[in-house]
Amino acid sequence: MMPESPIRKLVPYAEEAKARGTKVYHLNIGQPDIETPEVALNAVKNYDPKVIAYSHSAGMLSLRQKLTEYYKSVDIDVTADEIIVGAGASEALLFAFQSIMDPDDEVIIPEPFYANYNGFATNAGIKVKPIFSDIETGFALPPIEEFEKNITEKTKAILVCNPNNPTGYLYSKEELETLRDIVKKHDLFLIADEVYREFVYDNHTHFTAMHLKGIENNVILIDSVSKRYSACGVRIGWMISKNKAVIATALKFAQARLSPPTFGQVAAEAAVDTPDEYFEAVMKEYVARRNAVVEGINKIEGAYCPNPAGAFYVVARLPIDDSDKFCKWLLENFSFENQTVMLAPATGFYSTPGKGTDEVRISYVLNVDDLKSSVKVLGEALKVYPGKK
């Protein structure tokens, strides 16, 4: 049974709120408002073939070669034949699941985690074993014993998203090395979803799973242009593995669906040449946004928000009885100066029932002024919410 997206189920209530004339601040989605780099848009405008033909099933060679240049620039050694391009990181991750697991196998994922991982797992017929990461530690990696306790005969992989969606948490080198030790000991795969790898703040540095020594054949990197270049709609992501058997199997799945989208590949290849100034401006903007959200929420009585170092999400704890009820109530029953906010209940990011009932995910994908207004609205809402704790 395909699980329902935790974000989408509130959409009808948001529509109704808008129909009543209420302004809804959308803090619920991962669609950035940042402009797609011109270099990517222009490449598509200037692309001039006579026939929009199938590309190579693994992705255009020119794109894969260009991606190796990007990785070289961040000190990661990858060759074009270690890359399989998908219709977004979504498809790439599905290929990864299908290539290393059989139905009923298990993947361990620290929760809260990106809700669509459940969908890909269902799609691949595999099971997600969640292990709890705690808002009190800022959603740091759970202790090694928690992994050990959950490893069975069926466990084939550990998946981490770094920086993390939904928590924004940036895993440290030490945490990655802990994962390396577990992976090595039990001969598992480590799937590292690094689609937010460039969104790292406050002079922190990102430590990639590709730099872990001794498990080179066990690491699968998932990456994408969607967030990095604000190009979610091009649907270009990819998986990387140095394990030739994994790539060979993934290629068979890729061949069955023929090829990834051509125009998107053209945009993605050009996007790699996005000038550094673009990122400098974007990172500055996201830091200001994160600060507005984190500082604002921590001023609300009874609320707590860690200050994560990456991505563009936070998970905040609110003084509420039930985050699903609260998020629905915000849309259905509340407005302040004719405005309300749409949040994602954190319950949808936990696999364990009962977790996340007093937490929400906030995407800071609006400008600072709108985010300040949103936090103000949230604060006012908590003053009058009937289920306040």
Add this chain to the structure above:
Amino acid sequence: MMPESPIRKLVPYAEEAKARGTKVYHLNIGQPDIETPEVALNAVKNYDPKVIAYSHSAGMLSLRQKLTEYYKSVDIDVTADEIIVGAGASEALLFAFQSIMDPDDEVIIPEPFYANYNGFATNAGIKVKPIFSDIETGFALPPIEEFEKNITEKTKAILVCNPNNPTGYLYSKEELETLRDIVKKHDLFLIADEVYREFVYDNHTHFTAMHLKGIENNVILIDSVSKRYSACGVRIGWMISKNKAVIATALKFAQARLSPPTFGQVAAEAAVDTPDEYFEAVMKEYVARRNAVVEGINKIEGAYCPNPAGAFYVVARLPIDDSDKFCKWLLENFSFENQTVMLAPATGFYSTPGKGTDEVRISYVLNVDDLKSSVKVLGEALKVYPGKK
């Protein structure tokens, strides 16, 4: 285990032949050489958003509305909310499989059939039950008893491709009505892959599964812009169903992968306005091509090729011991005036072992002169092939 594509396994031999300086005529693939309509290419050039954002998971509303106009023009009544757009008909068919079947359920497909159906079935965890259609009848629909014999508790659907890939066969109204009766009697789904629906020749008309009375809720139509507008690389196809439960389930799978590619949707929407003259020229060209292939092959001693009324493929019987060996031999050991041909062994289109060993699929996606040269080369090859029967 993901099956290997029957077409791709010969690629290394073709590369080697080319490296030796031999001209290889590619009759093995479904990539048309026909130009993509300008109206589609221009729409992408003129598309000017600031952010390439996710679209609706079911596809842009404007695209789905435009598609309803296309269907209206061919007398098919469809609304935008009965359409789920995928990354190609490949993804749309996978959504259809996943929406109506659980793992281990069965779909009946007349063989020979499009080899990637096996891949989608593996992907969905379901089983394909082939029933034999015979070159002697031009690959007409197998008798109803063959369907009845193969229906079990696990059977959930019958899938037909009409006009057919790989045979080019155009199912008649009467054959579709036979399928309707079986579907109704056993309460199955009828999945009709009509991606070649416009490629119908010799004043035949296409009878769509959407016109079958009394099984409206059981029909799922699969369609695509790939072949119709020679735009395989845009990766836009879709499924259509009047069954609201099917659409609701398919939408969940669609949401898990977020959205279909944006640029491709822009091209697809514009492609619907392709002028009639484009198709008139294309159809004339394909008829000339088919005639060149069918007439040419039937002049070869011991060879037989039916004269199908649709798509751009034929399956021909050749006086050979083993089509896999023969197709490999053509690339590895043969040339005539420094030319050879790459064909698809029909074995890859049969699910039953031992079938198709004296048959090949030929895609007539080259111009008439090249096709005539190809047939000449094939005839010369058969004069000297050591495994000739």
